[in-house]
């Protein structure tokens with residue numbers, strides 16, 4: 001940090017406030033009801049292993065964690081909860097554009113900060129990251145958020161700028177193009193497979209399938225206007241690595257890993273393509289329960305094939321952990 005820069009505390013205390021939140025960006029609601037989010041995905045907002053695992057991963061990779069941390073797109077706090085308990089630096093700013101999400105996350109800390117870091121809650125849209133001071137944060141963390149951000153390259157450039165030398169941008173649960181296309185291809189075989197077994201798709205099931213394959217196509221295409229869509233992109237690891245390199249960040253990719261894999265005891269465990277695929281249809285695409293039962297039964301052999309190919313290593317690459325490190329000497 002240069003002497004002309006504000007200290008973190010000075011900077012954050014001088015930002016405008018809005019109903020008890022720090023306001024870096026104007027508030028913006030999520031596209032779906034925030035209070036239904038955890039129920040839809042069948043998850044708990046309190047997954048301490050996510051943040052704990054991320055902190056262990058940072059330590060394993062010698063990331064400097066002495067400065068403040070910033071989380072972007074905290075949602076209901078699935079990553080925030082463990083990070084707040086385990087992040088060893090001085091301050092932790094959990095952010096989201098949605099005030100409802102920030103309040104849900106804040107409600108997990110009724111007694112104030114849970115760990116060594118002082119906790120702050122701020123309205124922040126990733127598009128405004130360029131407003132943050134340079135060399136301010138040791139960690140920028142996000143989970144399942146990059147694919148919501150319209151302009152990815154300016155965002156990565158802004159992260160690189162506001163990271164301190166030796167710091168890192170860590171991302172988990174982002175969708176990869178190859179794996180999602182594979183899921184869509186398997187989904188396209190559901191109709192013919194059930195038909196061969198004498199089962200006709202109901203119009204509702206047909207709509208659910210078409211919705212899924214059209215969604216993947218929308219994410220995949222790069223020639224469409226995406227500013228009003230909530231979810232926007234699929235990624236490739238080589239493009240993310242190039243992007244990072246262009247902005248002075250070196251990428252390490254951990255295929256299909258989650259942050260929680262790195263929580264002690266270290267036991268990386270990808271659930272396998274079939275589990276990921278079935279969970280995606282059930283929780284993200286909201287397929288009917290009786291339709292899911294038929295898919296499980298009649299696509300068992302096809303899905304088993306993928307799992308057997310990857311019985312000894314994680315794949316096909318469908319998601320993972322991405323750790324972009326900024327050189328300690330930059």
Ligand SMILES: C[S@@+](CC[C@H](N)C(=O)[O-])C[C@H]1O[C@@H](n2cnc3c(N)ncnc32)[C@H](O)[C@@H]1O
Pocket residue numbers: 030072073074075076077078079096097098101124125126127142143144145148149150
């Ligand atoms: C799929 S949710 C993930 C929430 C949480 N991180 C989790 O893992 O459960 C995506 C999050 O990104 C936030 N988000 C969407 N667009 C954003 C943007 N442009 N800048 C910052 N956050 C954004 C949403 O409000 C939401 O909280």
